[in-house]
Amino acid sequence: MSASEKAIVLSKIKYRDNDLIISCYTQHRGLSSYLIRGAFKSKRPGSIAYYQLLSQLEIVENYKPNQALNFIKEVKSSYVYSTLHTNVIKSSIVLFLSEVLTNVLKEEEQNNLLFDYLETALQWLDSENNYANFHLLFLLKLTKYLGFYPDTNNMELGVFNLQSGYFQSNNTHVYAISLENNTLLKLLLGMNFDALHTVKLHAEQRQAFLNMLMQYYELHLGYFKKPKSLQIFNQVFK
Known part of the structure; x- marks a missing residue:
């Protein structure tokens, strides 16, 4: 099931060679974890930058109940920080x-x-x-x-x-x-x-x-x- 969701990134770990697992606090479902496949080899500009700690995101997720890791189909910043990751x-x-x-x-x-x-x-x-x-x-x-x-x-x-x-x-x-x-x-x-x-x-x-x-x-x-x-x-x- 695809659904739009706002999320704040709490943690991230590299998984295998090119994947990323992130834990987020979401607006509608509380704590949720996602597997980002190919995060470290994606050619899309800024793909890794989206998942900096405490980043605020708008995502379209492929959510399945009772599944430990879900998947993100689309992502964009819901709020772009000016100083939080540069200061x-x-x-x-x-x-x-x-x-x-x-x-x-x-x-x-x-x-x-x-x-x-x-x-x-x-x-x-x-x-x-x-x-x-x-x-x-x-x-x-x-x-x-x-x-x-x-x-x-x-x-x-x-x-x-x-x-x-x-x-x-x-x-x-x-x-x-x-x-x-x-x-x-x-x-x-x-x-x-x-x-x-x-x-x-x-x-x-x-x-x-x-x-x-x-x-x-x-x-x-x-x-x-x-x-x-x-x-x-x-x-x-x-």
């Missing part, structure tokens, strides 16, 4: 976030709100010059769609507990976060991307908050593993 720092963000998304997005079902969030957030990153803290807010907001967004009731109580997902008065609990991370968390909760320029952090603060977020993901997603690119990514933002 070195943004490319590092793309590599890191694509690894996180590959790790956490497991559902093969429609989630329009999540797809719209990914699409809009990545377009924002592509167009902005002040983006040093983008990944922090992106990962925090992503938890809303994954089912463990921090409970914002009783924020005045004090310190956030990573395990429970609630703010509590006891700041000695093993999963109570540092006061500095707590202050930043309260600042970011409810913030939109356009306000990120008001958040001023140095590298150590940024890394500490990111490491805290990774622990939060680990506690609430049993299958989550820290990205292999995390250490290199932190080096980029020193």
Whole structure:
């Protein structure tokens, strides 16, 4: 069955000599994988470039239910990035976030709100010059769609507990976060991307908050593993 679909590329691996397997998050079916035959010998201009990490595509797919790998009959960009794959720092963000998304997005079902969030957030990153803290807010907001967004009731109580997902008065609990991370968390909760320029952090603060977020993901997603690119990514933002 042929069908049109919007897709965001999460990962890609070379298969055999000339083929490519890509994993995408699609608008109507969630996670889906495709075999691109002859991707590395295609004479069509830009054929490989379509499948860069986090690229936003419009595809015509040959879809068969219960088939592990589907096929793409036609492809074009639904949004052409200006900087995401050419700016070195943004490319590092793309590599890191694509690894996180590959790790956490497991559902093969429609989630329009999540797809719209990914699409809009990545377009924002592509167009902005002040983006040093983008990944922090992106990962925090992503938890809303994954089912463990921090409970914002009783924020005045004090310190956030990573395990429970609630703010509590006891700041000695093993999963109570540092006061500095707590202050930043309260600042970011409810913030939109356009306000990120008001958040001023140095590298150590940024890394500490990111490491805290990774622990939060680990506690609430049993299958989550820290990205292999995390250490290199932190080096980029020193």
